[in-house]
Amino acid sequence: MTNHVFASSVTLFKKLQEVMAAMPKVNGAYIHGYGGYVPRFRIKAAEIARVWGKDEKDVPIREKAVAGLDEDTITMAVEAARQALTRAGVDPKKIGAVHVGTESKPYAVKPSGTIVAEALGISNFITSADYEFACKAGTEAIQTIIAMVEARRIEYGLAIGADTAQGRPSDALEYTAASGAAALVIGGESKDAVARFEYSMTYVTDTPDFWRRSYERFPMHTSRFTGEPAYFKHTLTALKSLLQENGYKISDFDYFVFHQPNVKFPLTVAKVLAIPNSKVETGLVSGIIGNTYAACSLIGLVRILDSAKPGQRILLTSFGSGAGSDSLVITVEDGIESKRNKAPQLDKLIARRKEIDYALYIKMRDKIRGVQ
């Protein structure tokens, strides 16, 4: 009898495990508003190649976005968050958390989130922190806000990814390190939500592919680790684990958006997983704005939300050096149709383009020393 009860319990437990595995890991966290920001200045990669005597045929992207003299991570975060709040139609006083993911915070010690919150008229009774995980910091902020909403600690939270990425003059990163921001207002279930988080998967390891020590102006990177052991390993492991654990297939998704340090890497991931390019191209913007680091995959998501239809499913996979990837399954909800046009679409920000040469670029990015 005892054995029989034990065997039944084990069977029940196994069935429960199967059901649990098939259930969405994220319960009750929705995107209520979204916003993306791209500064208006652009420098062509060919112009950087000209200065450093490289062949312009070898450049990894066409051009990148450059923050203006009066812009930084905080001002761009405010721009994106303002759009997200406008689309959400949420009273800023209902926001309970402002978390900013960035690797280019203007202060080594002084939170960016408090300035963002004050600028937007958000309550002073909030949690606020800056997250650092290289280019994955934005999705780390999202994961925390999702958890706070799921636990009902807050009604709404603001997750932001923003960067004015640094690249050492003449370094390979200088061609792509760009500026931009994206923000999501995340809250509980509502009939006018923009999208629903269904599932998340994170994979991290200690990998020496890219770092910047305190007091260093520019990051270091080891080319040997950049591709296979860092970007591809983490992106593919997080993504494949998510698919295997929850039984999704590539064909279950209408859009894929990856971290995009260049154009080649995300397209290679698509090729490895046999994802049609048509499902990747909408969210692939690094060719025309560069690698916006913590904002990168989120800006791709913003561009997808600008045209996605209710019911469509998006798989977003970020990557941050150091290293790790967050993979998120997001399903578009009915609210997208009424909220999409409450703020400018990303393509309008990208179209507001003013080309600069290398001299103006180094002035704007504070690469001329001796000038305040």
Next chain:
Amino acid sequence: MFVIRIPRYWRSKGFRYRLEGYRCEKCGHFHHSPRLVCRKCGSRSIRRDRLSQTGRLISYTVVKSSTPLFEQYVPYVVGVVKMVDGSLVVGQVTDCDPEELREDMQVEVTLRKIRVDGENKLIQYGYKFRPVIE
């Protein structure tokens, strides 16, 4: 050299960050800083209020010779903007070359770096105007 002291700047951050000030409930006059008595009509009925985030550029000038505080931004534009409620606000106009400017153009409020304190490196943020992104 003229310096904007940190406490003074911090006290005015409501207006500098959000165009938030104090409006007379009797005559509607908007004050940038806290007041007990309306400067225009003398009423003591004053409430906190926030200006609209858009307006029209009614006049501007291009600054080519600036104080050392804003030297790196030269040439930059300073404009007078008529907000939706009729209040006039003076501020820099950014994201726009002087030749693109025209009077009566629609502008919106954006948060930008105003300057970095040379001595202690504190960044002073504040509103600027820019052409409306539609």
